[in-house]
Amino acid sequence: MKYASQAVAKPYFIAAIALFLGQILFGLIMGLQYVVGDFLFPAIPFNVARMVHTNLLIVWLLFGFMGASYYLIPEESETELFSPKLAIITFWVFLVAGAITVLGYLMVPYASLAKWTGNDLLNTMGREFLEQPLPTKVGIVLVALSWLFNIVMTVLKGRKTAISMVLTLGMLGLAAFWLFSFYNPVNLVKDKFYWWWVVHLWVEGVWELILGAMLAFVLIKVTGVDREVIEKWLYVIITMTLVTGIIGTGHHYFYIGLPEYWLWWGSIFSALEPIPFLMMTIFAFNMVNKRRRDHPNKAAVIWALGTSVVAFLGAGLWGFLHTLAPVNYYTHGTQLTAAHGHLAFYGAYALVVLTMISYAMPILRGRAANSEKAQVMEMWSFWLMTVSMFVIALLLTGAGIVQVWLQRVSETPMGFMAVQDQLAIFYWAREAVGVVFLIGLLLYIWSFFVKDKSPVLA
Amino acid sequence: MSAIFTKSMARNVFYGGGVFFFLLFLALTFDSMRVLPTRDNSQNITANVEHGKKVWETNNCIGCHTLLGEGAYFAPELGNVYKRRGPAFIKGWIQGMPTGVPGRRQMPQFNLTEQELDDLIEFLKYTSEIDTNNWPPNIEG
Ligand code: HEM
Ligand code: HEM
Ligand code: HEM
Ligand SMILES: [Fe+2]
Numbered sequence: 001m002k003y004a005s006q007a008v009a010k011p012y013f014i015a016a017i018a019l020f021l022g023q024i025l026f027g028l029i030m031g032l033q034y035v036v037g038d039f040l041f042p043a044i045p046f047n048v049a050r051m052v053h054t055n056l057l058i059v060w061l062l063f064g065f066m067g068a069s070y071y072l073i074p075e076e077s078e079t080e081l082f083s084p085k086l087a088i089i090t091f092w093v094f095l096v097a098g099a100i101t102v103l104g105y106l107m108v109p110y111a112s113l114a115k116w117t118g119n120d121l122l123n124t125m126g127r128e129f130l131e132q133p134l135p136t137k138v139g140i141v142l143v144a145l146s147w148l149f150n151i152v153m154t155v156l157k158g159r160k161t162a163i164s165m166v167l168t169l170g171m172l173g174l175a176a177f178w179l180f181s182f183y184n185p186v187n188l189v190k191d192k193f194y195w196w197w198v199v200h201l202w203v204e205g206v207w208e209l210i211l212g213a214m215l216a217f218v219l220i221k222v223t224g225v226d227r228e229v230i231e232k233w234l235y236v237i238i239t240m241t242l243v244t245g246i247i248g249t250g251h252h253y254f255y256i257g258l259p260e261y262w263l264w265w266g267s268i269f270s271a272l273e274p275i276p277f278l279m280m281t282i283f284a285f286n287m288v289n290k291r292r293r294d295h296p297n298k299a300a301v302i303w304a305l306g307t308s309v310v311a312f313l314g315a316g317l318w319g320f321l322h323t324l325a326p327v328n329y330y331t332h333g334t335q336l337t338a339a340h341g342h343l344a345f346y347g348a349y350a351l352v353v354l355t356m357i358s359y360a361m362p363i364l365r366g367r368a369a370n371s372e373k374a375q376v377m378e379m380w381s382f383w384l385m386t387v388s389m390f391v392i393a394l395l396l397t398g399a400g401i402v403q404v405w406l407q408r409v410s411e412t413p414m415g416f417m418a419v420q421d422q423l424a425i426f427y428w429a430r431e432a433v434g435v436v437f438l439i440g441l442l443l444y445i446w447s448f449f450v451k452d453k454s455p456v457l458a
Numbered sequence: 459m460s461a462i463f464t465k466s467m468a469r470n471v472f473y474g475g476g477v478f479f480f481l482l483f484l485a486l487t488f489d490s491m492r493v494l495p496t497r498d499n500s501q502n503i504t505a506n507v508e509h510g511k512k513v514w515e516t517n518n519c520i521g522c523h524t525l526l527g528e529g530a531y532f533a534p535e536l537g538n539v540y541k542r543r544g545p546a547f548i549k550g551w552i553q554g555m556p557t558g559v560p561g562r563r564q565m566p567q568f569n570l571t572e573q574e575l576d577d578l579i580e581f582l583k584y585t586s587e588i589d590t591n592n593w594p595p596n597i598e599g
Contacts, residue, residue, distance in 0.1 A: 034532065037563030042556070045566050046532050047521025111568070114516040126515025128529050162469065184515075186508045188585055189498040192528065193490070228465055235468035242476040246483045255593035256526045259493045263591070265486065329593060333527030333535065408595045415598050416534040417563070 001363050003074040005081035010364045011091050012067025013357045017445060019060035019098070020350070024438050026053040031431040035424050044106065051105050051131045057345065058129065059098045064353030065174075065210055066090075066147050069167055071360045072217050073151050077158025082150050090146045097139040101132055123184050127191070129199055130181045137181055144175040162231035163220075166238060167213035173206025189257035196252045203344070204245040204273060204315075211311070211352050212238050212280070218304050218359045219284060223291035233283045240276035248273045251323045255332055263325040270323045274316030277348075284308035297362060297369035299378040303355035306386055310347025318343050318393065330408050335423070336400030343393040351386075354444075361448070370447070377447035384440025388433045395433065399426035497589040510581025513574045522565065524599075526590060532563065535599025540586040542597050545579045552578075 001007065030049045032039045040049075066087075074081050081087060104113050110126070117133035119125050124134055132140070148171050155164050180197040216234045220227055250266025284305055295301065318340040322331040331337065358378065362370045369375065407419045414422075494500070514520075519536070520529040526537040539548060552575060556564045570578065 030532075033563070037561055038558075041564040042566055045522075045564070047518045047530065050521050050530055050532075051518070110518045111516045119516060123512055123515060126518050126520060128520050131518065131521070162465065186503055186511055187494075187498060187500050188511065188526075189494060189500075189588060190491075192526070193487075232463070232465045232468045235465065235472045239468070239472040239475045242472070243479050246476075246479045247486070249483070250486075252528075253490075255590045256528070257494075257498045257588040257590055258490055259497065260591060262490075330595060332593065333524040333529070333531065335531060338531055407598050413596045413598045420563075 001366075003080050005084040005087075006071050006074050006360075007364060008081065008084045008087040008091070009067040009071035009360060011088070012063050012070065013361060013364075015091070015095055016060045016063040016067060016353060016357070019056050019063065021441060021445070022102075023053055023056035023060060024434075024441055026050075026056065028431065028434050028438065031427065031434050034420075034427045035431065048105055048110070052102055054129055055105075055131065056102065059094075061349050061353060062143075063094070064349075064356065065171070065214075066094075068214055068353065068356040068360070069147070069151055069171065071356070071364070072167065072214065073154050073164055074158075076161045076164040076217070077154050079154065079158035082153035082157065086146060086150050090143055090150075093139070094143045097136055097143075101136045104133065105131070122182065124182055127184065127195060130195070140178060141175070144171070144178065148172060148175055161227070162234060163213045163217050166209050166216075166234060170206045170209030170213065173209065174202065177201045177206065192256045193253070193258065196249055200249045200252055201246070203349070204248060205242065207349065208241040208245065208276065209238050211307075211348055212241070214352050214356050215280065215284065215304060215307060218300060218355055219287045221359060222295040222297065222301050222304065223287045224293040224295075225287045225290055230287060233279075233287075237276050237279045237283065240272075240279060244269050244272040244275060251325075251328065254325045254328055267323065267325045271320065273323070274312070274320050277312040277316035281308040281312045295369070297359060297375070299370070299375045299382070300355060300359040302379055302382055303351060303358045306382060307347065307351040307355050310343065310351055310386060310390070312347075313390070314340065314343030314345070314347035314393065318397075321397075330404045331400065334400045334403050335396045335426075336404070339393045339396035339400055342396065343389060346385075346389045354382075371450065374447045374450040377443055377450060381440045381444035381447060384443065385437055388437040388440060391433045392430050392437070395426050395430045399423045399430075402426075499584055499587045499589070502584050502587065504580065506577045506580040507584045509574075510577035510579070510584075513570065513578045514581055517568050517570075525585065526588070527593065533565065535594060536582060536585075537588075537590070538586050538594060538597065538599050540579070540582045542599065545583070548579055548582065549575050 026049045029040060029044060030046060030053060033041075033046050033049065070081060070087055108116070113133060114125050117135055119134060122134060124137055125131055130137075148168075151168055151171060155168055177198050180194050183194050185191050185194075212234050216230050219225065220230050247265055248270035250262045251270035253262035253266055285308070288301060288305060322328050322336050322340065362368065370378070402423060403419055406414045406422060407416060519525075522530050522533040523536045524531065525535075527535065543551070552568065552570065555567045558564075
C-alpha cells in the first residue's frame with residue numbers, strides 16, 4: 001500500500017462481499033418460488049425477495065465502486081485521500097441505511113412502508129429497481145455527494161491522470177442520473193421514459209466509464225504496460241460507449257408508447273453497443289500478452305480477463321440478441337431479458353468489482369499477492385461462479401425461446417401461467433446451477449481465510 | 459494504435475463525441491415530448507387514474523408483473539389485462555387472492571378498499587389504451 005489512506009477501501013470491500021452473499025441467497029429463494037410457487041408465502045412474497053435481490057446487487061456494486069475508487073484515486077493522484085474520516089463515516093451511513101431499508105422490505109408491508117416514509121410527499125416508490133423509500137433515495141444522494149466530493153478534492157490536489165478523470169466523470173454521471181429516480185410523472189409513458197435515464201444510462205453509459213477506468217488501472221498494475229498506451233485505449237473504448245450507448249437508450253423505447261422513429265434510432269445505435277465491449281476484450285488480452293512483468297497475483301489477471309470476456313458475452317452478445325426492434329417485439333419482458341440481465345450484470349459489474357478486490361485486498365492486507373493455495377481457491381471460485389452464471393444464462397435463454405414460441409409466436413397462443421408450467425424443467429435446472437454458484441461464492445469467501453504459509457512479499 | 463493518433467486526440471474525440479451524442483439525445487427527447495400527446499392517452503388521465511397509479515406503485519405490483527413489458531417475469535403482463543379480462547374479473551381476482559392452490563405461484567392479499575380497486579382498474583384501463591406500436595403480439599401478453 002503506497003498511501004495509508006487507501007486502507008479505507010477495506011471495509012467497503014468486505015461489505016460488498018457480504019451483501020453479495022445476501023443477494024445470492026434471495027436469488028435462490030426466488031428461483032425456488034418460480035417452481036414451488038407457495039414457498040415461503042406469505043412470509044416472503046416473490047416481489048419482496050426480488051426487491052431485496054436487486055437492491056442488494058446495486059448496493060454492493062456501489063460499495064465496490066466506492067471502495068475501488070478510495071483505493072485507486074490516491075495511487076493515481078499520488079497523494080493521500082482528501083478525508084479518510086469522511087470516507088469511513090460515509091461507509092457506516094450507507095451500511096446502516098442499506099440494512100434498515102432491507103429490513104423494512106422484509107418486515108413491513110410495502111404499502112405501509114410507503115406511507116411511513118413519506119411517499120405521499122413525493123411518489124417515487126414502486127418502480128422496478130427504484131423501490132427504495134424516499135429517505136433511502138435521499139441518503140443515496142448524500143452518500144454519492146460525499147464520495148464525489150472526497151474523490152474530486154483528492155484529484156484536484158494531486159496528479160491528474162486519464163484514469164482518474166474518467167472514473168470521476170463516471171461517478172459524476174452516476175450521481176446526476178440518479179436524480180431522475182425522484183421524477184415520477186403520472187403519465188406512465190413519461191415515467192417509463194425517464195426511468196430508463198437511471199437504469200439504461202447507468203449500465204450502458206456512465207457505469208461503463210467506471211468499469212473502463214477500473215479495468216485500465218488493474219491492467220497497468222498487473223502488466224506493467226505503458227500508461228500512455230492503456231489510457232489511449234481507455235478513451236477510445238469509452239468514446240464508443242457514449243457514441244452508441246446514449247442514443248442506444250432507444251432500444252427501450254420501442255413498445256412503451258413513444259414515437260415510432262425510436263424503432264430505428266434504438267435499433268441502429270444499440271446494435272453498435274457491443275463494439276466497446278468487444279474492444280474491451282481485445283484490449284485486455286492485448287495488454288496481458290504484451291506484459292512487461294509477471295505479477296505474483298495471477299488470480300487478479302484471471303478476474304480482469306474474465307471481466308472483459310463475460311461483459312462482452314452478457315452485454316454485447318446477449319444484448320444484441322434482442323436489441324433489434326422486430327426481435328424485441330417478441331422477446332420484450334421475457335426470460336430472455338432475465339438471461340441477458342444476469343450475464344451482463346455479472347460479467348461487467350460484479351466481475352470488475354471482484355477484479356479490483358482481488359488486486360487490492362492482498363495489498364491492503366500487507367502483501368503483493370496471496371499464497372499459492374489461496375490463489376488457487378480464488379481461481380476455482382472464479383470458474384465455478386462464471387461457468388454457472390453462463391449456464392444459468394443459457395437455461396433462461398432456452399426458457400425464453402420456448403416462452404416466446406408458445407405465448408407469442410404460436411397461432412394458438414397459450415396463457416402466461418400455462419406456459420410457465422411448461423418451463424419448469426429449465427427453472428429447476430437454473431436453481432440447481434444457482435446452488436453451484438453459491439458454492440463458488442462461499443469458496444471465494446473462504447479463500448480470504450486460508451492461512452498464509454508462504455506469503456509473497458511485496 | 460498508431461503513434462499519429464495521440465492520447466490527447468483520443469481524449470478530445472471522447473469529450474466531443476460524448477457531448478454531441480448527448481445533445482442529439484436531448485433533441486430527440488424534446489421532440490418525443492412534443493409528439494407524445496398523440497400517442498400516450500394522456501387525455502384520459504383523471505384524478506382516479508392518478509390515484510390508481512399510486513395504488514399500483516405502493517403495492518409493488520411491478521415486483522411480480524410486467525407492465526408494457528417492463529418489470530418482473532413471474533406473473534402475467536398487465537398492460538393489456540383490462541382488455542384480456544375486463545374490469546369485473548380484475549376486481550374479483552384481486553379480492554380473491556391468494557388462491558392458496560398448493561405449489562402454484564401466489565399473489566398476496568392487499569386488502570384494498572373499493573375506491574382503491576376501482577381506481578387501480580381505471581389506471582389499468584388507461585394503460586391498455588396507450589399506443590404501443592401494437593405490442594404485445596397477442597392478447598396473452
Ligand atoms: C453491462 C451492460 C448491461 C447491463 C448491466 C444490462 C442489463 C440489463 C437489464 C437488467 C435489463 C432488464 C431491465 C428491466 O428489468 O426491464 C436489460 C434490458 C435490455 N438490454 Fe441490457 N444491459 C447491458 C448492456 C446491453 C447492451 C450492450 C445491449 C444491446 C446490445 C442491451 C440490450 C438490452 C435490451 C434490448 C433490453 C430490453 C429487453 C426487453 O425488452 O425486455 N443491454 N439490460
Ligand atoms: C396491486 C398489485 C397487483 C395487481 C393489480 C395484480 C393484478 C393481477 C391480475 C389482474 C392478475 C390476473 C391476470 C390474468 O389473469 O391475466 C394477476 C395474476 C397474478 N398475480 Fe398479480 N397483481 C398485483 C401484485 C402481485 C404481486 C406482488 C405478486 C407476487 C407476489 C403477484 C402475482 C401474481 C400471480 C402469480 C398471478 C397468476 C396467478 C394464477 O394464475 O394463479 N401479483 N395479478
Ligand atoms: C445464482 C443465483 C441466482 C438466482 C437463482 C437468481 C434468480 C433471480 C430471479 C428469479 C430473478 C427475478 C426474475 C423475474 O423477474 O421473474 C432475478 C432477477 C435479477 N437478478 Fe438474479 N439470481 C441469481 C444471481 C444473480 C447475480 C449473480 C446477479 C448479478 C450479478 C443477478 C442479477 C439480477 C438482476 C439484474 C435481476 C433483474 C433482472 C431483470 O429485471 O431483467 N442475479 N434473479
Ligand atoms: Fe439498455
